[in-house]
Amino acid sequence: MQDVLIRKLEGFESLSDQDREALQSLMPKVRKVPARTDLIREGDAPEYVHLVLDGYACRYKMLPDGQRQIMAYLVPGDFCDLNVFILDQMDHNIGTISACQVVDIPRHAIDDITARYPHVTRALWWCALVDEAVLREWLVNIGGRPADHRIAHLFCELLLRLEAVGRVSGNSFDFPFTQPDIADTMGLSNVHVNRTIRELRALGLITLRQRTLTILDVERLKAYCNYNPNYLHLRNTRWGARRIIPWLSSGHGG
Numbered sequence: 001m002q003d004v005l006i007r008k009l010e011g012f013e014s015l016s017d018q019d020r021e022a023l024q025s026l027m028p029k030v031r032k033v034p035a036r037t038d039l040i041r042e043g044d045a046p047e048y049v050h051l052v053l054d055g056y057a058c059r060y061k062m063l064p065d066g067q068r069q070i071m072a073y074l075v076p077g078d079f080c081d082l083n084v085f086i087l088d089q090m091d092h093n094i095g096t097i098s099a100c101q102v103v104d105i106p107r108h109a110i111d112d113i114t115a116r117y118p119h120v121t122r123a124l125w126w127c128a129l130v131d132e133a134v135l136r137e138w139l140v141n142i143g144g145r146p147a148d149h150r151i152a153h154l155f156c157e158l159l160l161r162l163e164a165v166g167r168v169s170g171n172s173f174d175f176p177f178t179q180p181d182i183a184d185t186m187g188l189s190n191v192h193v194n195r196t197i198r199e200l201r202a203l204g205l206i207t208l209r210q211r212t213l214t215i216l217d218v219e220r221l222k223a224y225c226n227y228n229p230n231y232l233h234l235r236n237t238r239w240g241a242r243r244i245i246p247w248l249s250s251g252h253g254g
Helices: 004-010 017-025 107-116 118-144 145-161 179-186 190-202 219-227 242-251
Strands: 031-035 038-040 048-055 055-061 068-074 093-096 100-106 172-174 204-211 212-215
Touching: 004 017, 004 048, 004 118, 017 107, 031 145, 038 219, 048 107, 055 219, 068 118, 068 179, 093 212, 100 107, 107 118, 118 145, 145 172, 145 179, 145 190, 145 212, 145 219, 190 204
Parallel strands: none
Antiparallel strands: 031 100, 038 093, 048 100, 055 068, 055 093, 172 212, 204 212
């Protein structure tokens, strides 16, 4: 399971055996966290960088009226804010969606590995930059895309992000998100989310059964929402810029 981080980082930068050993040393103890549990809350003083090894988490804000806005999904291999320990206090919450396995990495360990291993440092920079790129794309999604296309765009993104860390089989992946989760992510009502998912099913683009999402026709789903994966900046993998289009055209992912 610890290899999920190495697999993700090697999608951005080639790593040596020494680099891999150093990354393994960051993960001596893995803790299990139940679903729907906050890893850290707004106002808390951050002491650790949280790394998700298994399961799904999210970054979110709560408004005074109780409304929730989800601003990011965190999948296996993702850091929950790599440099968060620089802040005096958290300005948002990070909580689990499903049961997760998480590593709490102290600041000194991040400082040490970035000082001694330049390839790891470059890969971590890539992670931080891609996190920002994903946030920009989500802003465009909510502010600029038709509501019916937002969910399809999210499905395409999750497929690629999860495939990059080996969590997709036959274009299927775990999908523990509820309709309220998606509504709080996309700025839509629960009714609109339900209607859009039913439409995607009726078009023969997806199936969603027992918390497993299967994309039946990747090329058609991509065309449905005009999906362009360039913001994920996937490198040194078959999802790299020159390889992504043949894969999407074939409709095969696993």
